[in-house]
Amino acid sequence: MKVDFTAFLIVLILCFTLNCVLSFELDEPNEKWKIINFTDCWNVAENKSVLPGLVFDEQQENGSSTDCGKWDHKQNDTGPPWLLYMIDRDGNFFDGVIVSKKTIITYGFDKLRGNFKNKENIKIYGGQCDPSNNLSSLCFLKRNLLPTKVKILEKEANFSTFSLSLLKLENFQERTIIVLEIQDVQFSSSLKPVCLWNRGNQNDASEMFFAQDHSTRSLVEASFLAEEKCFNFKISQMECDLYGSTICIGHEKLIQSGFLLIKRDDRFDLRAVSDMNFETRSRYFDLLPFFRKIFAESRDIKILLEISPPPKRIDFGDSQSFEECGKITRRPKRDTADDIESLPFIHNGNNVTTKGKDPWHASLTLHTTIGPIYDFCGATLISKRALVTAAHCLYVVGNKRIKEAQMIEVTLGMLNALEIEDSRQFMRAKYYQLHPKYRHRQGTFKNDIALIIVENDSIKITEFVKPLCLWNNEYELEKIINMPAKVVGWGLTEEHIQPNILQEASVKIVSYEECLKKDPSFYSYNLRPNFNFCAGAPETGTNPCKGDSGGGLVMYNTHLGRFFLRGVVSSGKSRKVILARDADVEEIATCTPDVYTLFTDVTSYIQWIMENAPDINKGKLQN
Missing domain, CATH: 2.40.10.10 (Trypsin-like serine proteases)
Structure with a gap:
């Protein structure tokens, strides 16, 4: 036809x-x-x-x-x-x-x-x-x-x-x-x-x-x-x-x-x-x-990425990731889950009043040709030589990567920056290691984790300086939703200034779904199930802020009597505020307190940490 x-x-x-x-x-x-x-x-x-x-x-x-x-x-x-x-x-x-x-x-x-x-x-x-x-x-x-x-x-x-x-x-x-x-x-x-x-x-x-x-x-x-x-x-x-x-x-x-x-x-x-x-x-x-x-x-309609199975668990055994990690000197009404739950906030926060309460938290200072930048990020001590921080902390203004590790000074055992404290220890970084899949220019904060390694014997374990244990429990996020956790740091307060005294925040971990509902546009782009998670208390304005990045999200195991590292402060939704101080007017970027903060989920990186951090006990990969 x-x-x-x-x-x-x-x-x-x-x-x-x-x-x-x-x-x-x-x-x-x-x-x-x-x-x-x-x-x-x-x-x-x-x-x-x-x-x-x-x-x-x-x-x-x-x-x-x-x-x-x-x-x-x-x-x-x-x-x-x-x-x-x-x-x-x-x-x-x-x-x-x-x-x-x-x-x-x-x-x-x-x-x-x-x-x-x-x-x-x-x-x-x-x-x-x-x-x-x-x-x-x-x-x-x-x-x-x-x-x-x-x-x-x-x-x-x-x-x-x-x-x-x-x-x-x-x-x-x-x-x-x-x-x-x-x-x-x-x-x-x-x-x-x-x-x-x-x-x-x-x-x-x-x-x-x-x-x-x-x-x-x-x-x-x-x-x-x-x-x-x-x-x-x-x-x-x-x-x-x-x-x-x-x-x-x-x-x-x-x-x-x-x-x-x-x-x-x-x-x-x-x-x-x-x-x-x-x-x-x-x-x-x-x-x-x-x-x-x-x-x-589409550029403005997003969904949560697929939630894949968590990585296989690495069991460090009874000795945990480092000998005597996660234990602090016991004081009345301290070191319990109830104590974490009652903590004040970093944003709208109060001071940490007890020295040695967070002996694994470190402040990072960057030494430049024009002077030091104090407390630009935090880090967590996990062994006698290794600290965990956020990878983006190793990039400075202009998104330029820090070239020399020796420019980074690590301060441990500090509570009040204005006082002379015998508890403090200072050391320079020997080298640092970014996670190999971190891509700073992509701006998604995926794989936002890094290690800072210091010289051998440069850290002395004391009552005020101790390593924190790497997570050694179930990896599924569902198992820890709504459980209390805490973060500390010297990040910006509600007055948009850096505090002199270490601040602490009580936060709770939320599901991926709950986090995405808070701001679908922001979190659909930045939330990556199993690689990071959300925590905070936005209903009360609780949030880590600028300068708290790299610090650890810490959880307490009442059965073992130890604190464990589950997350690393990574990113959050920012906002711009106009500050009028004396005769100067300045616009700065700061945190948004009524949303959740994104934390790098340490469980997806424990094997990488174990392979690259000196002195960490060699755990066993579970089937």
Whole structure:
């Protein structure tokens, strides 16, 4: 059979607009168009992958924009506030949805993806247009021309894995999900983002499905159907491959649906995009397998990375990582978990009143040609020669790495910086070692850990200078959530000054999920499960601050009567404050006290520490 190519293209474009089904006889049969019985596809559905939701909290906007999906669906005069229309210079028309201030999702046949490459010529319409202004250049289908442009077609994103057209034409058969970055827009009652689905792919009739009909710009309530309702008894092998990857819904009359949504309480979630529309039913592609890629392409919608199993535990035995580590001189009402729980704060804090209470904590001073920088970071003594600190502490102003280890002075046994104390010990670093996978320029603080090694016999173990034990318990974070811990340091106080007396803070460790909920944008970029974790007490303004980096998060084991190092102060969300002191006005960066601090999780690095720190006992790797 011969096909007129011009007429064929016209029919194809109409088919794309109407989401119709075309059927042609092909001169050269292709195996994927081979007709088979539908019953032969049942095993495909039975082997369908069960996918969990990519985010964990059904009530929060994790993975979506704040206040997303809220709209009274009975107000159908202008349609959902997330619905967008896009027109290129050739007059091609595309449906889209806005999912954040910077991100739009649309879809189409792969060949039409090229229309977006000339991104400067795409006009985007969204939000309610002023009815008094009927200029076609400003209004389209009651939508306002948005003052924004497509900035980047992120990596020319092509997430399609399915051939949708029943036509044997090269490069004209892929359906593509397209993620577009736009300039920031301001949300309003008539322009707001839709939520992204955050549950699994096990749909049932209890869900409230809505088809977005782009012909009427309204949402049409629909019902969930068994998937076989959208397939004929005799189908092609290609459709059989699709079975188990689509969602079928039913409706009362023919609609031209582009997107499928599910309503939960007062929110709408984007669930799928249209494949084919039939008279009283429609078939959709499940977007859940693509969401992780969509998140990766977006600059302002993020999710928590996958939580992989913790590393294998290293057991140091009864002697722990260093002989007599983690033990301090016992005093009344000291050295207990209750004592940690009642500590005051570093931010809004009080002084440490007992000398020798934190004998493993060290202050780092950097000696430069223009003078010393005191207490720029903290560190934790773990043996007679090795201290653990944060890797970023070994980079100074301008992100330049400290070249000479001898520039670093370590001070141990100090409580009051203004007093002459016999308990103090000073020594210069012999060398330092960054974790080999730390990448300072990437700014993510992943693998933010380092070792400082001092000369042999330069440290004397006393009542006021003692090593802390490396963690020798269960590694799973779930085992220590809400347990008390403490941090100490000479970082900035609430007055934005460095204290003279060592400050201490009582903090509690929280789950990855709880941390991400506090500030999804910040923590989705910086939180790396198993490599770091969150702790603090933001409800009371408790937080380590600038200058506390590198210090240890310490936990007490009542059974063993020892303190252990579980984390290293790594990073937190910063803010700028204007200080007016005397006649000077200065802007400085400081900590944000009402969020959590990120701590490098020592358990992922104990083997590296054991292999590189002198004098550490050689533990055994557990199976």
